[in-house]
Structure formats: structure tokens, C-alpha cells
Amino acid sequence: MAVKHTTAIDAETLAGRRFEYQEDISLVEDLDLMELTPGRDLNWLEDIHLLEEDGTPAVFDRYSNSFLKIYFDIPEGREDELARKVLMKHLISGNSYGIQLKEKHCKFHQVELGPWVADSKSVGDNWRPPTLEGWEPPAH
Amino acid sequence: MAGLSTKSGVVYDARGLVEPDPEPPMTAEIDGDRAVIDATDLTTRKINLELKRIVYDEGVNEVTIVNPGSKHSLGVGILKRCRLTFEGSPGWYACGLIDGPEVQINGRVGWSLAENMMSGSIVVDGPAGSLTGAALRGGDLVIKGNVGARTGIDQKGGTIITLGSAGINTGFMMQRGRQIICGDANDGLGDSMYDGAIYVGGKIASLGVDCVPAEMTDDDHEFINRKFDIYDLGTPPDVQKFECGKVLHNYDALEPSERKLVL
Numbered sequence: 001m002a003v004k005h006t007t008a009i010d011a012e013t014l015a016g017r018r019f020e021y022q023e024d025i026s027l028v029e030d031l032d033l034m035e036l037t038p039g040r041d042l043n044w045l046e047d048i049h050l051l052e053e054d055g056t057p058a059v060f061d062r063y064s065n066s067f068l069k070i071y072f073d074i075p076e077g078r079e080d081e082l083a084r085k086v087l088m089k090h091l092i093s094g095n096s097y098g099i100q101l102k103e104k105h106c107k108f109h110q111v112e113l114g115p116w117v118a119d120s121k122s123v124g125d126n127w128r129p130p131t132l133e134g135w136e137p138p139a140h
Numbered sequence: 141m142a143g144l145s146t147k148s149g150v151v152y153d154a155r156g157l158v159e160p161d162p163e164p165p166m167t168a169e170i171d172g173d174r175a176v177i178d179a180t181d182l183t184t185r186k187i188n189l190e191l192k193r194i195v196y197d198e199g200v201n202e203v204t205i206v207n208p209g210s211k212h213s214l215g216v217g218i219l220k221r222c223r224l225t226f227e228g229s230p231g232w233y234a235c236g237l238i239d240g241p242e243v244q245i246n247g248r249v250g251w252s253l254a255e256n257m258m259s260g261s262i263v264v265d266g267p268a269g270s271l272t273g274a275a276l277r278g279g280d281l282v283i284k285g286n287v288g289a290r291t292g293i294d295q296k297g298g299t300i301i302t303l304g305s306a307g308i309n310t311g312f313m314m315q316r317g318r319q320i321i322c323g324d325a326n327d328g329l330g331d332s333m334y335d336g337a338i339y340v341g342g343k344i345a346s347l348g349v350d351c352v353p354a355e356m357t358d359d360d361h362e363f364i365n366r367k368f369d370i371y372d373l374g375t376p377p378d379v380q381k382f383e384c385g386k387v388l389h390n391y392d393a394l395e396p397s398e399r400k401l402v403l
Binding site (some may be wrong): 041043044 | 189192193217240258259260261298
């Protein structure tokens with residue numbers, strides 16, 4: 001079978017699966033974006049807009065440097081709002097690949113999820129340098 | 141984490157820390173969801189360890205750090221919604237890499253305040269040094285005094301508001317985001333910028349390469365008025381808008397992997 005080469009890295013490739021909220025608008029409609037962001041406006045979400053990746057509407061997840069594609073029909077005039085809601089659903093669900101790497105690779109004490117979840121557990125307290133199984137340091 | 145011993149007997153910390161004592165000092169005075177840290181006799185790392193301990197593990201939401209003594213790299217890497225207040229002046233690299241906190245600094249700050257800030261807000265009552273908001277990714281940065289050279293260098297998002305004047309090469313290689321400078325801007329404003337918008341209320345010594353005047357829109361006015369209202373900054377001045385002329389750099393020339401770095 002021919003290997004498909006691509007320069008694109010999207011969230012579902014990293015996760016190995018597609019998420020329900022990429023396909024079902026009802027799963028993100030109830031999110032309160034103001035509640036999920038610091039201050040009295042959308043703060044960092046002001047910079048999040050609906051983009052396109054591989055010809056599909058997508059939102060960029062800066063925590064995993066990947067695009068999260070959106071497959072449901074987006075009503076006209078709500079492009080940025082729904083892009084932001086899909087992204088926040090992805091982040092608060094802990095599905096962002098960058099967040100999944102924290103448990104194993106964090107070197108410093110920090111919360112696992114970001115500021116969008118109030119009581120996230122701490123990670124990074126017991127980091128050990130990774131070692132290859134069976135590897136021994138050279139004698140000299 | 142304990143230090144690692146090498147064959148030669150030298151003990152080091154694989155994470156590269158110069159002060160490999162990982163224990164927080166436990167000196168904060170905690171009262172419910174508020175706490176005060178007196179930084180007088182603490183090193184930078186001890187201050188940051190104590191701050192993370194009380195914010196992450198003790199459920200404290202409002203922290204006041206007194207006597208910061210211009211120590212460098214204070215309040216870095218806080219990834220949680222909380223309120224931090226510095227009573228006094230932190231030094232270089234204050235509040236870098238934060239994601240969520242709302243910070244009030246009742247003093248002045250040195251170089252590279254809020255470097256790589258992801259979200260939240262920082263309000264400084266006084267001036268700030270060079271490289272303020274370097275590589276800012278998101279959130280609001282409000283400086284009530286002047287700022288130094290290259291403010292917002294490599295800015296990739298967020299908003300920087302300066303009530304005073306800005307130094308040379310402000311907005312250098314800016315890629316996204318917005319800056320509002322109420323005072324004057326020195327030479328090379330917006331030099332080599334890719335995108336974003338810079339609004340200036342005062343005089344401009346000179347524009348940088350490929351930084352060009354732009355028309356103000358209703359969205360621009362709404363944005364400026366909203367930010368001034370949120371941070372109680374009074375009536376905004378009349379401003380000129382500047383943006384990238386798209387001659388020197390443009391996104392179409394970037395490889396996909398490069399494009400992602402500026403999103």
C-alpha cells in the first residue's frame with residue numbers, strides 16, 4: 001500500500017481518533033467562553049479564529065501545534081465563536097496532545113490542565129531522565 | 141528531585157537548575173483563599189516554589205508578594221487562574237510563560253516582562269524596560285508608564301497597551317496581536333512586522349521597514365474603547381493605525397510548519 005506523505009499534523013492524527021465534538025455542534029453550544037477565560041472579555045481567545053486545514057474548517061490548538069478540524073455545518077456569522085468553543089471543549093476535556101504529554105514529560109511542578117479548569121491535578125513532581133531499556137552507560 | 145551524582149562525584153540537577161533545592165520555604169501567610177509572601181529573605185527559586193505551592197496545592201486564589209526587591213524571573217510559569225499582586229518592583233523576566241493569572245504590579249519592571257505570556261492580564265503602575273511582551277501569545281499587558289526598546293518583539297497575539305511612550309523598534313517582527321501606544325513611538329516602529337496592528341496616539345519618529353499606515357475601522361474603535369474601559373484607563377486618545385505592508389514578509393511564502401509557529 002502506498003504511504004501517504006503529508007506535512008499536516010492535525011489533532012486527530014496525534015490522538016489516533018476523532019472526537020465527538022468535532023462532528024456534533026450540540027456538544028459545544030453550552031460552553032460559556034467568558035467563564036472560561038480570564039478578565040472581562042475573551043482575553044486570549046480574541047486571537048482564535050476559524051481557519052482551514054486540508055480544505056476543512058479548523059481551529060488551531062496552540063498547546064499541541066496542531067489543527068482541530070470541524071466537521072459539522074457552521075452557521076454563517078458564528079465561525080469564530082464555534083471555532084473557539086470547539087477548541088475550549090478540546091482543552092477542558094484534556095484531549096490536547098500537548099496536555100497528554102505532561103504526565104510523563106513534565107519536569108516541573110505544574111497543573112496538568114491549563115487555566116480553564118479550576119481543580120486540575122498537579123504533575124511534574126517526580127520527573128526522571130528517560131532511559132532506554134537495556135541501555136548501559138559506556139565504561140569510559 | 142534529588143541531584144544526580146556523576147562518576148566524578150559532582151552532584152547536578154539534570155533539569156539545569158542552579159539552585160537544586162526543590163523544597164518550598166513554607167513561609168507564606170495563608171488566610172483562606174488569600175496569602176502573602178514576604179520575599180525579603182528568599183531567593184528567586186524559593187519565591188517561585190512557594191508561589192506555586194500555595195496556588196496549585198493550597199487552593200489560594202489571591203497572592204500578594206511584598207518586598208520583591210527587583211529579583212529576576214519572579215512569578216514565572218504560573219498556569220492557573222489566580223490574582224497576583226506585587227507590592228514593589230520585580231526585576232527582569234517577571235511573569236514570563238504565565239497562562240491565566242491576572243497580575244497587578246505596583247512598581248516598575250525590568251526587561252522582558254510577560255515574555256511568552258499565553259493568557260491572563262498584567263497591569264504595571266510604572267514603566268517597563270526593553271522587550272516588554274516579547275513573543276507574547278495572548279492576554280493583555282497594560283503599562284501605565286513608558287516602555288523600552290523592542291516592545292512586543294516577535295509578538296504572536298494578545299494586546300499591549302502603553303499609556304506612555306515606546307522606544308525604538310517597537311513591534312519588531314510582530315506576527316499577530318495588537319499594540320496601543322498612547323504617547324510617542326521612537327524610530328523603527330513595526331520594523332519587519334508580518335501582521336497585527338499598532339495604534340499610536342503621539343508622534344512617530346520613523347516607521348520601520350514594511351510598516352504602513354492603515355485606515356481605522358469600527359472594529360478598531362470598539363476594541364480600543366473596550367480595553368480602556370476594562371482597565372479603567374480613561375478616554376483613549378485619537379490614534380493612527382499601522383500594519384504590515386505585506387511586501388517584505390507574507391504568510392504565503394511560509395512552509396506549513398513555519399506557518400503553525402505564528403498562529
